[in-house]
Amino acid sequence: MPQATQVTAPIGVFDSGVGGLSVLRALLAELPHERFIYVADSGFAPYGTQSEAYVVERSLHIAHWLAEQHRTKALVVACNTATAAAIQQLRQGFAHMPLVGMEPPIKPAAALSRTGVVGVLATRVTLASHKFQHLLERMPGTVRYRLQPCDGLVEAIERQDATKIRALCAHYTAALGQFGHDNGAIDTLVLGCTHYPFVADVLRDCVGPEVRLIDAGQPVARHTHHLLATHQPLLLSTAPMTSGTVPLGQRVDFYTSGQPAELDQAVQRWLGLDAKAQALTPTAAHTD
Ligand code: DGL
Numbered sequence: 001m002p003q004a005t006q007v008t009a010p011i012g013v014f015d016s017g018v019g020g021l022s023v024l025r026a027l028l029a030e031l032p033h034e035r036f037i038y039v040a041d042s043g044f045a046p047y048g049t050q051s052e053a054y055v056v057e058r059s060l061h062i063a064h065w066l067a068e069q070h071r072t073k074a075l076v077v078a079c080n081t082a083t084a085a086a087i088q089q090l091r092q093g094f095a096h097m098p099l100v101g102m103e104p105p106i107k108p109a110a111a112l113s114r115t116g117v118v119g120v121l122a123t124r125v126t127l128a129s130h131k132f133q134h135l136l137e138r139m140p141g142t143v144r145y146r147l148q149p150c151d152g153l154v155e156a157i158e159r160q161d162a163t164k165i166r167a168l169c170a171h172y173t174a175a176l177g178q179f180g181h182d183n184g185a186i187d188t189l190v191l192g193c194t195h196y197p198f199v200a201d202v203l204r205d206c207v208g209p210e211v212r213l214i215d216a217g218q219p220v221a222r223h224t225h226h227l228l229a230t231h232q233p234l235l236l237s238t239a240p241m242t243s244g245t246v247p248l249g250q251r252v253d254f255y256t257s258g259q260p261a262e263l264d265q266a267v268q269r270w271l272g273l274d275a276k277a278q279a280l281t282p283t284a285a286h287t288d
Contacts, residue, residue: 007237009073010035012066016045017158018266019195020078025271026221033237035251037070039280042258046154048123052085059086074098076224080122080192084129098227104192105216110143112212113188117144119176122192124149146176157195165199173206180208191215198270255280
C-alpha cells in the first residue's frame with residue numbers, strides 16, 4: 001500500500017555486495033542534501049552466476065525491507081545484475097516509487113569508440129539477460145561488441161583478494177582480444193558491473209593507458225537527481241536536513257546480510273567514511 005512520502009525520507013540503494021558503493025559515491029556527490037540507506041546483500045552474493053529467479057527473489061526482498069523499515073522515497077538498484085533480472089518485477093511491486101536501475105553503458109561507449117570495437121565486462125546473468133540482449137540489438141551495426149562474463153571477479157573483490165583480482169582481470173581482458181588504437185582493436189571497455197570500478201587500476205594495467213574505461217555510476221546519479229526533481233518535485237531535498245553541515249558519514253546508514261565489519265572496511269577504503277554497518281537480519285526482512 002503506497003504511503004505518503006516525506007521529502008526528508010531516505011533514498012534506498014542496494015547491490016549484491018560492496019559494488020554499489022561505486023554508485024553511492026556518485027549519488028552522495030550529486031545529491032548533497034539527501035540521506036541514503038545502503039544495503040549490501042553480501043551474504044547472498046554473488047548474484048551474477050545464480051538463476052534469474054534467485055536474483056528476483058533477493059531484489060524484491062530487499063526492496064520491501066527498505067520500503068517497510070525505512071519508508072524510502074526512491075530506490076536505486078545499484079547492480080546491473082539485479083536490474084537485468086528484476087527491474088520489471090520491482091517496477092510492478094513499487095509502481096508508486098521513483099526507481100532507477102542500471103545497465104552496462106554500451107551506448108556512450110559506442111559514441112566514444114574510434115576503432116568501432118567495444119569490450120564489455122559484466123556478470124553472466126547480465127550478459128545473458130533478455131534486457132541486455134535487447135539493448136544490444138538496438139545498437140547501430142557499425143560498432144562491434146565483444147562480451148566477457150567475469151565469473152569469480154565479484155567474489156574476489158568482495159574478499160579483497162588482490163592476487164585473484166589481478167589473475168582474473170588479466171585472464172578476462174586477454175580473452176577479449178587486442179586493445180589499443182589499431183584497426184580492429186578494442187579502444188573502449190565497459191565496466192558492466194558496479195564492483196568493477198574498484199579494480200579499474202588493475203584493469204588499466206591489463207589493457208593499457210590509452211583504452212577508455214566507462215562505468216555508469218555518474219549517469220545513474222544524474223538520472224536519480226533528474227527523476228526526483230522533474231517527476232517528483234516534492235521529493236527532492238534542497239536544503240540540509242538539519243541546520244549546519246551534516247557530516248558525510250551521517251548521511252548514510254549501512255546494512256549488510258554479510259559481515260558488518262567487512263562492509264565497514266569497504267566503506268572506509270573506497271568512500272573514506274567511518275561506517276557502523278548493521279546486520280540485515282532475515283527476521284527484519286520481508287519474507288514473501
Ligand atoms: N555489482 C553487481 C552488478 O553490478 C554484481 C553482481 C554479482 O553479485 O555477481 O552486476
